[in-house]
Amino acid sequence: MLKLYSFSQSSASYRVRIALALKGLEYDVLGVNLIENAHQSEEYKKLNPQGRVPYLIDGENGLAQSLAIIEYLEEKYPNPSLFPKDIFARQKSRAFAHAIAADIFPLQNLSTRRKIGEDFGQSVEDQAKWSAFWIARGFLGLERELQNNPPQTEYLFADYPTIADICLVPQWNNAVRYGVDLTQFPILASFDKKARNHIAFTTTAPETQK
Ligand SMILES: N[C@@H](CCC(=O)N[C@@H](CS)C(=O)NCC(=O)O)C(=O)O
Secondary structure, eight states, rough: EEEEEEOOOOOHHHHHHHHHHTOOOOOOEEEEEETGGGGHHHHHHHHOOOOOOOOEEEEEEEEOOHHHHHHHHHHSSSOOSOOOOSEEEEEEOOOOOOOOOIGOOOGGGGGHHHHHHHOOOOHHHHHHHHHHHHHHHHHHHHHHHHHHHHSSBBBTTTOOEEEEEEEEHHHHHHHHHOOOOOGGGGHHHHHHHHHSHHHHHHSSSSGGOO
């Protein structure tokens, strides 16, 4: 049985929970409470020296990084696919996922926010404004790309949920948390709405986790 080290409110963990659900895979969840700094314990860092969640265990093997985990699941369990069939659409879905996971999200990560608080005396409110700024800037780029090339598909880049939808919904939750004005992103909003009502997204959402 697969094991996933995960935290309920972690958007990177939520991405992997969605992927596992879309593929219909069973797994055990092992909670890592980030608020209590469980990810920084020596015990956890022996397992995952990167000291972050998610972390997937498959038998003898352990893997960090949500996008790498999703690619691993795709290769090992190809059906149903989480990637578009068309080669260009497939890379568009990856580019969309990377924009969120590599560009937008790290600037609002717990350790990043805590560090700017410690080093520059930013209040929690200022940290939230900082997060909201980067989310809005990143979303605006993605919205404009979709405006320029309106997708003709039900979900982002395919007629089934892809890695792009998997990254969008958790990030949208973060945007709501930080008070981003989401009326600026009507196309993203419509894709978010479609995906978040899919059973694989609802059954793995933060509020369903222990
Ligand atoms: N690029 C990594 C990011 C993982 C990550 O930073 N996860 C967050 C939770 S969403 C975390 O563990 N944060 C702990 C920290 O910032 O110290 C991935 O996609 O898995």
